[in-house]
Amino acid sequence: MAISSPQRKFKASIISHLFSLRRKTPIAAEMDCPPPPPPKDFKVSFNTNPQQTATKPLPIPQHEYITEKQALGFFDYSIPAAEPTLLLASSPPRNPPRVPLKGRVEISPRVTLTPEERAKRRLSAQRRREREEQEALREEQERQALRRRQKAEQERREREDEARRKAVVQEQLRQAAARKEKEERDAKACEERRLREIRERKQMEHERRLQYTRELEKWRHDQIQRAVSESSEKEEGRRRSAEERRIRIARLNEEVLQDGTSVALCGWVTIQTPDSMAWKRRYFKFDLPRAQMSLFRNHLDMARAMDVVNLDGRVDSFNEWYEGYEELEAIPHSFAVGFVDGQNWLVYADSADEKDKLLVLLSEAAGVIL
Structure with a gap:
């Protein structure tokens, strides 16, 4: 078994430690970095008028605010009495300064905010929220005023349309009444003319009947007189003819009987x-x-x-x-x-x-x- 020198072991441990630190650097960087900010809110307009577009953001609800410590990823125990500062979810958190590695990895200390800065941020956010609320209130008032104006304009147009319709109906009723009155007047005049013609025709017919009756009576009287005269003449003629016939028959009787x-x-x-x-x-x-x-x-x-x-x-x-x-x-x-x-x-x-x-x-x- 070979035994290495202490100097060689020290060099090997330093190199392996550097490589291990280099391999761990992305993970450590991820652990040191704060969490990514949430996506920005879309601008929502409460204006119902399609021609008017909102130019300012709406007030952010309370539940969308996050504390500064949540944004920075640590808690500051040095100031226990200070209230957590509310930050907008849409504002990016402040990243700590990064120091490039020179031979070894050094973790930069976290930047903490002073109470004055947090108070300023809180006051700024509160003022911005008040401005946004006032702007939203003003826009809502303008929208309500616009709706009232539109409603008043619509009511005015409806009243004008109703007035025009009533005027048209009144004119039609007036024309119908005038037409009906004219028709009744014409019908009355026609009826009076017809009755007058009937009376005149009856009068003429009565006079004609009277004239015919007088002529007929005269003709009857003449006929009676003529008939009386003719009957008397005929009677006289028949009497004469009968007398003559008797004389003639008597003469013929003697002639026939004697013959x-x-x-x-x-x-x-x-x-x-x-x-x-x-x-x-x-x-x-x-x-x-x-x-x-x-x-x-x-x-x-x-x-x-x-x-x-x-x-x-x-x-x-x-x-x-x-x-x-x-x-x-x-x-x-x-x-x-x-x-x-x-x-x-x-x-x-x-x-x-x-x-x-x-x-x-x-x-x-x-x-x-x-």
């Missing part, structure tokens, strides 16, 4: 019986002793009679058209033969002489006096 030939007892006649609505023209021939009248189709075919009428006691009367047979008025040389059973024959001859001859023969055959 007694077949030519005097024959002739043409047109008859309408109740059994038929048609007028039938027939050739007649009287048989006075038997009181019969035979009807033939024509004077050439007299071998067989189409109808033989027995007149004895069956004829009731001989009537003219004005004796209840107005339908015969338009037919000349016409008359009606009424039977006792209620039937009527309508008869007309070709001439007045033929009519008188037929009446004479019928009256002689039926035994009726004309």
Whole structure:
């Protein structure tokens, strides 16, 4: 076993001690350095107006303050009566001076603050906090004032809008009332005009009816007078014609009865019986002793009679058209033969002489006096 000299051991121990100190220097430096400061606070603005930006920081809450000893990492037992100084978390702590190593590591002593410096810092922080609080209070007051102004402006605009809306509504109501009044006035005038026209039309209609009534009464009076005069004239004419017919029939009666030939007892006649609505023209021939009248189709075919009428006691009367047979008025040389059973024959001859001859023969055959 080799034994080294003491000088060699001393040199080796110094070199190893230096290397060990150099290896431990970063750890010791980390232990000697204070803890890193916390991150800075972001600037927060209480202004609600997006156009206004806060230019000053807000007051820092109480729980974000740290003591000076916590920032420096040691406690000062030399001044027990002094209160710990509150520092802002955002302010960096003061680092102790570093001395470069020259052959060995030397730890610099910590820098301590005097009570006056701590009081100054505390007073400065308190004043800064007061300024920030005053600034925040002023900004809050400005913000409240701005909000009040904005609210007042909004209320003013709302009042103006409400006033404009009310004015528009009032104008619309006024126009509607004026329009309604005009419509009512026009409707009233139209109704009055319509009623006036109705009254005038009724008056004109009444006058026209009165005029028509007067004219109708006059016409009726004239018609009555004319009818009376005509009836009297007709009555006189019928009386004269009846008298003349009696004279003529009496003359024809003597001629026919004295003649007694077949030519005097024959002739043409047109008859309408109740059994038929048609007028039938027939050739007649009287048989006075038997009181019969035979009807033939024509004077050439007299071998067989189409109808033989027995007149004895069956004829009731001989009537003219004005004796209840107005339908015969338009037919000349016409008359009606009424039977006792209620039937009527309508008869007309070709001439007045033929009519008188037929009446004479019928009256002689039926035994009726004309």
